[in-house]
Amino acid sequence: MANGASSSRATIHDVAARAGVSAATVSKVLRGVTSVKADNAQRVRQAVADLNYRVDPLASGLRQERRRIIGAVVPDLESEFFGALATALEQAAEDAGYNVIIASSRESEDREADLVARMDDWRVAGTVLAPVRSERGAGAATLARLGMTAVLVDRVSAGGPFDTVTADNFEASAHVAEQLWQAGHRHVLLHGATTISKSVRTRVEGFAERARTLEPAMTIDTLLSDEALDAQRLAVRDYLKKARSERTATAVFSLSQHSTLLVLSEMRRLGIACPQDMALVGFDDAEWMQTTWPSISAVAQPVRTIAGKAVSALLSRLDGGPDLTAQHLEPCRLIMRESFGASGGQDTPGDPLEERTHPRA
Amino acid sequence: MANGASSSRATIHDVAARAGVSAATVSKVLRGVTSVKADNAQRVRQAVADLNYRVDPLASGLRQERRRIIGAVVPDLESEFFGALATALEQAAEDAGYNVIIASSRESEDREADLVARMDDWRVAGTVLAPVRSERGAGAATLARLGMTAVLVDRVSAGGPFDTVTADNFEASAHVAEQLWQAGHRHVLLHGATTISKSVRTRVEGFAERARTLEPAMTIDTLLSDEALDAQRLAVRDYLKKARSERTATAVFSLSQHSTLLVLSEMRRLGIACPQDMALVGFDDAEWMQTTWPSISAVAQPVRTIAGKAVSALLSRLDGGPDLTAQHLEPCRLIMRESFGASGGQDTPGDPLEERTHPRA
DNA sequence: CACAAAAAGTAAATCGATTTATCGATAGTC
């Protein structure tokens, strides 16, 4: 009980000594190799328990060919989407017996490339990269240059040398176009708070392409910019003002959560009634969107599925799976809420908000 | 240029050979030890550049007394607050030359204890723990049992064996009480969506204690529960209905972001006008709260400051700083918005987003 | 110039595991 060396941690040799075997045997038992006699294995397990021994992952990894670590690089950790993605990745990887190192590139491509290189320093078995820009960004280039095993998620499209997993931005946006059209909208603003993200660009394309097939035609304005927030606010405000006075656009499709937030607050500031004067649909759902007035219609991405497929793609690649890159497109779900107008709003049951006059009208 | 061993990474010996010195000298140069002749140091740096050499953190850490790793354990990564906290911790630690391992306990105390033990396996230099419950939870117990160096943040109060850094929940809540009283509210509901969090309990106390000093007196109802969401919704709904018909409570102080979300949506469902029928103040600010109708008044916590102090407390402790534990209480800021009623709302109209930390160049 | 002291450099030990090469014991075959 009172073991002398209580100050520092037990090593594999301490366990070996206590069990009366060699360190190599202990290692075998710990990793489940069968060629150990039953009673020896038992004594080893007992010693492990007695000494409260746990493997040092650094020492273990140093010698091992493939370290049981998976690196995850995401553009930020403050948004619901990537937070959930990181959580789901962690869970999936741990279920497979891997440790996860999470890092945030903070929307910087330089930092992204740096982090990828750092993952390589750790000699991770594989990396899941959610790039700032796309499959052609700095992080992906570094992955390729260093010959790393990786899966790209979220802001990517098919075609690169890596497996990819992403929501089907194109189809989801096309669906939004259709729905808006059916609700009678013939002039729509597409707003994005960044031009750099591949996802945003794909969303524009998906919407535009489907719109082109509709008859009577739909007019699309796009407002994409990488300017500072204040400048973007002004641009949106100007657009909305003009749209109201000239009776042009009747709906906005905001292409990211940030964009939704921005458009919504500008609509409020101008006293534009939603959805009466202007409908709103956002890409990327968030919990709070149920509680705003009006509640916001949004495209929900299957985060857990994306994370799960990313990890399993990575693992099968690590297990020497087929060498052809696979591209996964996961379907999204359009959640209809009040901001959609028309048939929207069935998501908020029994709610008597109609009697309310609109704020700051 | 065409070095034979281009397939696998360069080691410190490769660098040494190329620079014509020993590995020990290379190590010295890399870690900035001065006792190296200028031209030798130069040749080493050249070789490092030529071979694209980068230190293997595993090998490096194995031998070092204190590994340059800091562990961070947070209750979840999906909320804005902890996402921002994790980001800020990462940044602060990296500035000090430490790697960070982030892990989410997913609001489970068992997992928290497990993660703490895993951090110890990694022999991290120190750990920042944002506990699920409090400074007396399973994670803190494990930290103590393993004799780890750690700082506790967020859901803690003073008194344990660890340094702590937390928002001044007590004072901030007391301030809310005062403000509500001054706005004429004499009957307030305190709602919390969990009872386990130390922060929530402190917020109740702070509010209640200050309320006791006010004249004429304020009536406080508290609705705290760990039940499932649906049950909580029902409870809130019942309370609000009754409050409306019996004209009792005129304001709600929601004690966490989840709670704010829940109360807000129930108020909407019942068609309760906010702030006319019922004012609302929430603890913990979020970006979306500016865009709701009404926009939500909330207590904003100084996340970056908390993270910064946590890391520097940890580092000074690692550098053998004073052995008496320090308790940091960081002041919060009450952001007045429309939901407060009375003098509230001056925050919203012509007001650009607050100094939020979104790296968008 | 000789000698001590300081500076610079290196071989080898070390960290804690895994993996390899080898050895001894047991079992199986004729």
Add this chain to the structure above:
DNA sequence: GACTATCGATAAATCGATTTACTTTTTGTG
């Protein structure tokens, strides 16, 4: 009983750095 597989166990090499202990070189002083 002799010889060969097979099985189980282990000593030693290994991973890639840091650190120690020691040697060599340089510098400073009278």
